[in-house]
Amino acid sequence: xxxxxxPRPLTRMAARHRSAALTTAxxxxxxxxxxxxxxxxxxxxxPAALNxxxxxxxxxxxxxxxxxDALDSVxxxxxxxxxxxxxxxxxxxxxxxxxxxSSFAYTHFWVCLGWGVLRYPTGRLHDTGERVLLGTAVxxxxxxxxxxxxxxxxxxxxYDPGVWWYGSAIGLGVFDAVVHTLDALTLVVxxxxxxxxxxxxxxxxxxxxxxxxxxxxxxxxxFTMAAVVNLFVYYPQxxxxxxxxxxxxxxxxxxxxxxxxxxVRRHLARARIAQLLSxxxxxxxxxxxxxxxxxxxxxxxxxxxxxxxxxxFHVDADGLPAVPxxxxxxxxxxxxxxTAGAPLAVLSAHSSLERDRDLVEVALNASAIALENARxxxxxxxxxxAVRATRTRLVEAGLAERxxxxxxxxxxxxxxxxxxxxxxxxxxxxxxDQATVAALEGAREDLxxxxxxxxxxxxxxxxxxxxxSGLKAALENVTEALPVEVDLDxxxxxxxxxxxxxxxxxxxxxxxxxxxxxDASHVRVTVRLFEEQFLIQVTDNGKGGATISDGGGIxxxxxxxxxxxxxxxxxxxxxxxxxxxxxxxxxxxxEGDG
Amino acid sequence: xxxxxxxDSALFREGLAMLLTAAGVRVIAQAAEPDKIxxxxxxxxxxxxxxxxxxPPTFTNEGLVTAERIRSLHPGVGVLVLSTYADIRYxxxxxxxxRGGTGYLLKDRVEDVGNLLxxxxxxxxxxxxxxxxxxxxxxxxxxxxxxxxxLTERERAVLRxxxxxxxxxxxxxxxxxxxxxxxxxxxxxxxxxxxxxxxDDNRRVLAVLAWLRSSGGVIPRLAEGPPPx
Numbered sequence: 001x002x003x004x005x006x007p008r009p010l011t012r013m014a015a016r017h018r019s020a021a022l023t024t025a026x027x028x029x030x031x032x033x034x035x036x037x038x039x040x041x042x043x044x045x046x047p048a049a050l051n052x053x054x055x056x057x058x059x060x061x062x063x064x065x066x067x068x069d070a071l072d073s074v075x076x077x078x079x080x081x082x083x084x085x086x087x088x089x090x091x092x093x094x095x096x097x098x099x100x101x102s103s104f105a106y107t108h109f110w111v112c113l114g115w116g117v118l119r120y121p122t123g124r125l126h127d128t129g130e131r132v133l134l135g136t137a138v139x140x141x142x143x144x145x146x147x148x149x150x151x152x153x154x155x156x157x158x159y160d161p162g163v164w165w166y167g168s169a170i171g172l173g174v175f176d177a178v179v180h181t182l183d184a185l186t187l188v189v190x191x192x193x194x195x196x197x198x199x200x201x202x203x204x205x206x207x208x209x210x211x212x213x214x215x216x217x218x219x220x221x222x223f224t225m226a227a228v229v230n231l232f233v234y235y236p237q238x239x240x241x242x243x244x245x246x247x248x249x250x251x252x253x254x255x256x257x258x259x260x261x262x263x264v265r266r267h268l269a270r271a272r273i274a275q276l277l278s279x280x281x282x283x284x285x286x287x288x289x290x291x292x293x294x295x296x297x298x299x300x301x302x303x304x305x306x307x308x309x310x311x312x313f314h315v316d317a318d319g320l321p322a323v324p325x326x327x328x329x330x331x332x333x334x335x336x337x338x339t340a341g342a343p344l345a346v347l348s349a350h351s352s353l354e355r356d357r358d359l360v361e362v363a364l365n366a367s368a369i370a371l372e373n374a375r376x377x378x379x380x381x382x383x384x385x386a387v388r389a390t391r392t393r394l395v396e397a398g399l400a401e402r403x404x405x406x407x408x409x410x411x412x413x414x415x416x417x418x419x420x421x422x423x424x425x426x427x428x429x430x431x432x433d434q435a436t437v438a439a440l441e442g443a444r445e446d447l448x449x450x451x452x453x454x455x456x457x458x459x460x461x462x463x464x465x466x467x468x469s470g471l472k473a474a475l476e477n478v479t480e481a482l483p484v485e486v487d488l489d490x491x492x493x494x495x496x497x498x499x500x501x502x503x504x505x506x507x508x509x510x511x512x513x514x515x516x517x518x519d520a521s522h523v524r525v526t527v528r529l530f531e532e533q534f535l536i537q538v539t540d541n542g543k544g545g546a547t548i549s550d551g552g553g554i555x556x557x558x559x560x561x562x563x564x565x566x567x568x569x570x571x572x573x574x575x576x577x578x579x580x581x582x583x584x585x586x587x588x589x590x591e592g593d594g
Numbered sequence: 595x596x597x598x599x600x601x602d603s604a605l606f607r608e609g610l611a612m613l614l615t616a617a618g619v620r621v622i623a624q625a626a627e628p629d630k631i632x633x634x635x636x637x638x639x640x641x642x643x644x645x646x647x648x649x650p651p652t653f654t655n656e657g658l659v660t661a662e663r664i665r666s667l668h669p670g671v672g673v674l675v676l677s678t679y680a681d682i683r684y685x686x687x688x689x690x691x692x693r694g695g696t697g698y699l700l701k702d703r704v705e706d707v708g709n710l711l712x713x714x715x716x717x718x719x720x721x722x723x724x725x726x727x728x729x730x731x732x733x734x735x736x737x738x739x740x741x742x743x744x745l746t747e748r749e750r751a752v753l754r755x756x757x758x759x760x761x762x763x764x765x766x767x768x769x770x771x772x773x774x775x776x777x778x779x780x781x782x783x784x785x786x787x788x789x790x791x792x793x794d795d796n797r798r799v800l801a802v803l804a805w806l807r808s809s810g811g812v813i814p815r816l817a818e819g820p821p822p823x
Contacts, residue, residue: 416606418606418702419605421609422612423609429613447705473683477682480731480735
């Protein structure tokens with residue numbers, strides 16, 4: 001199959017310099033078409049003018065469709081069709097090779113048109129039937145025309161006998177037989193084209209139908225007209241344009257106009273949506289995309305339902321699980337797919353949008369990327385929130401467990417040992433035997449040590465004063481007995497238990513490290529609750545050089561702070577003190593005094 | 595001496611009662627929770643009530659709260675709070691009104707009957723008793739180190755005894771010193787630490803504690819309470 005493709009560099013240039021290309025091509029087409037049928041202007045200006053418009057719309061539509069996806073061949077067909085239509089009217093000059101050029105161009109114009117429309121909108125022929133049809137059309141129409149010229153003289157077709165002609169006449173009977181055969185075949189081809197286009201129309205999506213409908217009607221009208229005209233007048237001829245061509249020109253005129261209108265509508269819709277989408281925040285929220293879609297399709301009540309593959313249900317623009325309403329009644333349910341073709345969302349809109357279905361689909365396709373981003377963002381956010389919540393719960397559970405263990409120790413083992421202590425004291429009071437007294441003294445010593453150890457252990461697990469009197473009191477208790485000057489810049493407020501406990505352990509551990517390693521004389525402890533940040537800072541004036549060792553107490557604190565979504569830093573340059581900072585995101589504010 | 599005991603740990607309560615009974619103290623009431631002991635006290639006031647710090651319902655500072663209620667309802671009854679942990683703030687709050695007749699000791703002290711009885715007796719006499727662990731912690735604090743360095747070892751010992759709530763006579767007994775020597779040491783401590791001399795023993799305890807807790811030198815004024823009964 002010959003492919004009337006426009007050369008690549010030409011199409012690329014035209015696409016890059018769109019307005020210049022359109023202007024140049026338009027002006028040239030008008031000029032050449034006026035010139036091509038110059039003799040006809042004085043006799044039949046109306047059809048001549050219509051021809052100018054037909055050629056112009058064909059060429060301009062072809063160029064406009066250049067950057068539409070998969071419309072390369074269609075746009076080439078239009079541009080070439082425009083050129084061929086212009087050349088068809090060279091016959092009006094009635095001189096030189098005008099008649100041959102004209103009939104050649106005219107027959108090729110129809111084939112080119114059929115070829116372009118058959119390749120719309122995918123850019124490919126669909127099946128063998130269509131390929132055969134196109135092959136037949138080429139054989140019957142342009143090739144048949146060349147054969148006819150070869151078997152005739154110009155006057156057989158009503159041309160001026162003076163024009164250049166390569167054929168020589170044969171017997172009139174044979175010539176007539178050939179002509180009738182070709183006319184019949186042409187009719188068959190036209191009918192077959194009609195069937196092919198009708199089949200296309202049936203299979204087309206709503207969007208394609210809106211474009212294809214008028215195009216198909218125009219095509220069928222023009223083809224039928226051409227076939228009928230073909231029975232009376234073979235080709236454009238003579239200085240006067242036969243009025244029979246006027247309806248044909250009007251029908252032809254409709255074809256590119258239908259294409260152009262559809263293309264322009266899509267362009268405008270895309271431009272509008274692109275403008276709306278470009279104004280979205282990054283990452284876009286589903287609600288923002290919904291607003292864009294509402295504005296784009298002109299339905300303020302349209303609802304968007306994002307499909308969440310991980311969770312197996314839809315969520316509405318606010319992220320709440322929802323079931324998209326089924327299509328029917330006054331509702332449309334329009335699916336949106338990802339670039340990979342997976343389900344992405346459903347737009348539920350008013351069914352009056354069916355009329356503008358193509359624009360709605362353009363809008364949905366344009367917003368797919370934004371929606372995909374929004375969905376990804378929503379999924380990631382949800383996951384991060386879930387992880388953070390889980391980690392916070394783990395930390396809280398750990399702290400609650402510590403409180404429970406401390407209480408169990410206090411109410412159980414410690415009371416038991418204290419009771420034992422009382423009994424031993426009593427036994428010692430009552431015993432008179434020297435050896436027994438010595439043994440009891442030893443036991444008391446052991447018990448005293450055991451109690452002290454257990455108290456230290458229990459307090460380390462969870463200092464009771466923390467839950468009773470709050471962070472400041474608990475830290476005062478810690479610093480009361482430290483051999484180092486501590487400035488406590490801590491509010492009296494009660495905070496959330498998790499915060500209090502985390503701050504307590506962080507400060508205690510930092511102070512213990514300072515006492516053990518830093519050789520500091522002064523430590524400053526700052527605890528602050530800013531808007532959404534709980535800040536803990538311990539700064540000493542020691543020798544610095546502290547590091548976080550794996551498995552050490554400081555490392556464990558860092559893990560705990562990070563598990564609450566916070567940040568933990570240790571800055572300890574040599575000879576210039578150590579500063580430990582923990583900051584935990586918190587939106588709860590301070591607790592009531594309790 | 596008659597005492598009442600409130601502690602939610604039956605084991606410890608029984609052990610303590612046994613120990614005190616053997617030492618000649620009459621345990622006239624026992625209870626596991628604050629309200630019950632209050633009822634007992636209303637029926638028959640003891641000389642001293644021994645309260646556990648952590649009792650139902652909240653297991654936090656019921657001992658302290660109950661002590662304050664007893665002090666207001668029965669001013670003549672002494673209160674000794676026993677605690678598993680040494681908490682300076684609770685101790686100071688308990689002794690805070692300066693009226694005397696209150697004490698704060700670690701539960702561990704039950705192993706030394708003599709010491710416990712001494713404490714109970716002092717409370718019954720309207721004096722203040724502070725656990726040695728609390729005083730030791732305060733003395734260990736670095737920020738007082740400079741001021742404390744000006745004291746002799748003997749003077750520091752006297753200071754510690756004062757903080758624990760002992761009178762000059764008590765200190766003399768504990769440190770095996772002559773009463774006159776103790777008086778000299780006490781005067782010297784007050785001078786060196788720039789503390790105003792207080793004639794009242796209980797106020798002296800609070801002043802010393804306040805000094806130890808402060809960054810040194812600045813003594814918060816104490817509220818004038820009613821005289822000890």
